[in-house]
Amino acid sequence: MFNYKDVLETIDMIEREHLDIRTVTMGISLLPCIRATAEETARCVYDTVCKKAENIVKVTGELSREYGIPIVNKRVSVTPVSLICAPFADKSALIGRALDDAASELGIDFLGGYSALLHKGMADYEQKFLLSIPEVLASTDRLCSSVNVGSSKSGINMDAVALMGRIIKDTAKATADRDGFGCAKLVVFCNAVEDNPFMAGAFHGVGESDTVINVGVSGPGVVQHAIEAIPDADLSDLAEMIKRTAFKITRAGQLIAKEAAKRLNAQFGIVDLSLAPTPARGDSVAQILEEMGLECVGTHGTTACLAMLNDAVKKGGVMASSRVGGLSGAFIPVSEDIGMIEAAEKGVLCLDKLEAMTAVCSVGLDMIAVPGDTSADTISAIIADEAAIGMINNKTTAVRIIPAPGKRVGDQVNFGGLLGRAPIMPVHESSASKFIRRGGLIPAPIHSNKN
Amino acid sequence: MRAVVTVVGKDKTGIISKVSTFLAERKVNILDISQTIMDEYFAMIMLVDPSGSDMELAALAEECQKMGQKIGMSIHVQHEDIFNAMHNI
Numbered sequence: 001m002f003n004y005k006d007v008l009e010t011i012d013m014i015e016r017e018h019l020d021i022r023t024v025t026m027g028i029s030l031l032p033c034i035r036a037t038a039e040e041t042a043r044c045v046y047d048t049v050c051k052k053a054e055n056i057v058k059v060t061g062e063l064s065r066e067y068g069i070p071i072v073n074k075r076v077s078v079t080p081v082s083l084i085c086a087p088f089a090d091k092s093a094l095i096g097r098a099l100d101d102a103a104s105e106l107g108i109d110f111l112g113g114y115s116a117l118l119h120k121g122m123a124d125y126e127q128k129f130l131l132s133i134p135e136v137l138a139s140t141d142r143l144c145s146s147v148n149v150g151s152s153k154s155g156i157n158m159d160a161v162a163l164m165g166r167i168i169k170d171t172a173k174a175t176a177d178r179d180g181f182g183c184a185k186l187v188v189f190c191n192a193v194e195d196n197p198f199m200a201g202a203f204h205g206v207g208e209s210d211t212v213i214n215v216g217v218s219g220p221g222v223v224q225h226a227i228e229a230i231p232d233a234d235l236s237d238l239a240e241m242i243k244r245t246a247f248k249i250t251r252a253g254q255l256i257a258k259e260a261a262k263r264l265n266a267q268f269g270i271v272d273l274s275l276a277p278t279p280a281r282g283d284s285v286a287q288i289l290e291e292m293g294l295e296c297v298g299t300h301g302t303t304a305c306l307a308m309l310n311d312a313v314k315k316g317g318v319m320a321s322s323r324v325g326g327l328s329g330a331f332i333p334v335s336e337d338i339g340m341i342e343a344a345e346k347g348v349l350c351l352d353k354l355e356a357m358t359a360v361c362s363v364g365l366d367m368i369a370v371p372g373d374t375s376a377d378t379i380s381a382i383i384a385d386e387a388a389i390g391m392i393n394n395k396t397t398a399v400r401i402i403p404a405p406g407k408r409v410g411d412q413v414n415f416g417g418l419l420g421r422a423p424i425m426p427v428h429e430s431s432a433s434k435f436i437r438r439g440g441l442i443p444a445p446i447h448s449n450k451n
Numbered sequence: 452m453r454a455v456v457t458v459v460g461k462d463k464t465g466i467i468s469k470v471s472t473f474l475a476e477r478k479v480n481i482l483d484i485s486q487t488i489m490d491e492y493f494a495m496i497m498l499v500d501p502s503g504s505d506m507e508l509a510a511l512a513e514e515c516q517k518m519g520q521k522i523g524m525s526i527h528v529q530h531e532d533i534f535n536a537m538h539n540i
Contacts, residue, residue: 002531004487006538007457007496011527065509068529251536 010248011068017225018283019249020070021256022218022276024060025197026266027204028052028211030079030113038091041084042098049076049102049111052211052266057107059263063256071256072218073418076103077202078113082129089128093136100140110185112202114145117192120154120441122163130160133167137182138174144200150190150387152394156442161387164188165380165436169403172372176405179413183402184335184367188383190390190397195270195325201363201398212269213261214326217253218276219245221283223313227291238292239312246273246316254321272326273317274362275309277337279420285309285330286339297339298349306330307360327396329362335415335422336367345412345423351382359389364398369413369422372405379403381432384442392445453482453531454499454508456515460524462493470495470526473518477511478503493524498531 013019033044056074064071078099085092096114103111114136116126133145147164150156168188172180187201194205197214204212226245227238253271261268277285286297289305310329318324332354334340343349351368358364364386370379383399390397404413407424414421458470471481474497483498501511512528519526 002455002496002498002534002538004485004489004494004496007455007534008459008494010534010537011457011459062507062509065512066530067533068512068527069533248537252533255532255536 013219013222014069017219017221018278018280019219019222019252020072021215021253023073023075023197023216024056024071024256024260025075025077025202025214025216026053026056026211026264027077027195027208027214027269029204029208030081030084031206034084038085038088038094042094045084045095046098046102049078049099050105053106053108055264059260063259063263067256069252069256073110074108075197075199075202076106076108076111077197077204078111079204079206080115080117081113082116082126083206085129086125089125092129092132096132096136096140096143100143103142108142110142110144110199112144112146112199113204114143115147115203117148118157118160119148119151119190120157122157122160127163130163130167133186134170134174134182137171137185144185144202146187146189146192146201146203148189148192149383150391150442152191152391153444153448155444156190156384156387156391158384158436158442159439161380161383162436162439164383165376165378168379168401169376172403172405179407179415180372180402180404181415184400184415184419186400188399190387191395193326193396196327197272198274198276198327200400208269209267211266213257213264213266214269214272215253215257215260216272216274216276216326217249218274219249220275220277220285220288222249223275224282224284224288224291227288235308239308242309242312243316246313247320250317250320268323270323270325271317271321273313273321273324273328274326275313275330277331277333278418279336279338279341281338284337284339285332286337286343290339296346296348297343298353302353303356303360306332306357310361327362331362331366332357333366333400334368334425335420336418341421341423344425351425351427355385355389358386358397359393363396364390366398366400367402367419367422368400369402369404369407369424370427371409371424372403372407374403374427375433377431377433377436378427380436382427384436388442452502452508454501454528455531455534456497456499457527458493458495458519458524460493462488462491466493466522466524467495469522473515474499477506477514479511
């Protein structure tokens with residue numbers, strides 16, 4: 001029989017501390033869908049996704065009720081679409097719309113994989129594909145796009161970086177009536193992972209099997225509560241407490257992942273150990289850092305706190321799951337975290353500090369709104385900086401940035417729901433255009449030569 | 452498959468009776484039961500076997516929650532594995 005403490009702790013975590021399974025994401029290979037024409041391929045893509053994921057909403061609903069733990073998002077990721085439509089890249093948008101229609105039919109919130117992998121070079125068909133992104137993101141609701149522009153093994157493709165600055169600007173322009181919302185569905189990666197369940201950066205890698213279930217857990221509120229309970233602990237004890245908490249959270253994720261895979265007739269892929277915040281109070285990574293002893297996130301000491309948190313989460317999580325993958329770390333999306341929003345509004349949290357934080361945590365500059373007149377080259381330079389951090393440190397980094405049309409520092413954008421709201425953050429005004437326009441490849445670092 | 456029923460709320464007479472009758476009517480067998488008062492709050496944990504019931508666990512959980520609201524208690528019914536996973540190595 002279970003003891004009261006354990007049972008009531010679990011119920012408290014769920015009811016008061018926002019413990020939930022953040023996403024159950026089904027990865028689906030689209031490679032068998034390639035046909036002679038774009039039209040036939042689009043039809044097959046739609047049918048395949050609808051068939052494979054037809055029960056995802058039903059099954060996750062059942063699991064959620066049986067185990068008494070909320071499963072917030074049901075999602076699908078697919079093979080990078082640029083590969084599927086290589087023979088007819090001019091018509092990539094057709095595939096994008098078919099995927100969006102499938103997502104809508106399934107009742108899932110996002111579908112990821114309108115993606116391209118350009119970390120070493122960019123073929124003509126890939127360039128055509130990239131140029132379709134702004135219009136496709138403007139004309140679809142649930143489709144997410146990501147582009148990998150660098151890796152520790154191959155270096156950084158600066159031609160792709162330069163082009164992505166323009167694509168992001170164009171996407172913002174194409175969705176100007178919604179404050180550039182399209183950019184919230186577009187991520188630029190270095191060292192993208194093939195089994196990430198989180199959006200907007202999820203895609204189903206070509207090294208994956210046919211149909212896979214990847215699960216992302218959450219629980220910043222649970223970690224914050226655990227830290228609150230030991231206000232005078234030293235940092236070793238704090239790290240230990242975070243580890244123990246991460247273990248419990250991850251075990252819940254592992255259980256749901258295995259059961260979901262079984263019921264959906266898919267392979268169990270990975271559990272992603274990320275601490276993913278939401279705009280709700282008490283579900284914030286920033287508030288964990290503040291609970292650790294910072295007056296406001298973004299001040300001196302933030303990077304150290306985040307490094308410790310991120311590492312402790314991984315140590316606890318790794319033991320709890322038989323397969324760990326995805327991005328696994330603490331997310332710091334500004335608009336999706338109430339503590340980050342408030343710190344940015346106060347001016348304590350700035351872009352430069354966020355960049356430093358990304359060197360020690362899971363992803364990168366995420367959901368950051370900048371002035372609408374920020375140039376494409378400046379955005380490319382921001383991407384290059386992030387990619388460099390990822391490349392040199394052998395970690396995934398990403399940029400999801402919104403140059404909100406017509407907005408200036410002091411304004412804010414509001415996307416609602418999980419995507420939250422973001423104050424417009426200032427960028428440096430000095431130009432990096434000459435550097436960006438040089439193009440070419442930043443060679444892979446010396447430590448990539450491990451063979 | 453076994454499930455854990457948790458009943459928490461302000462203490463009053465007849466809670467165990469109401470909950471166990473409710474479960475019996477739905478052919479849910481109680482395997483183990485443990486109850487205490489913590490800071491004036493009633494807390495009960497039951498280990499049950501719902502296999503004799505016609506209801507799916509998810510539906511049973513929903514009904515119990517509604518019944519709990521009627522008697523002013525918070526009632527959860529969850530697959531036991533969520534607790535096994537989180538609290539046992």
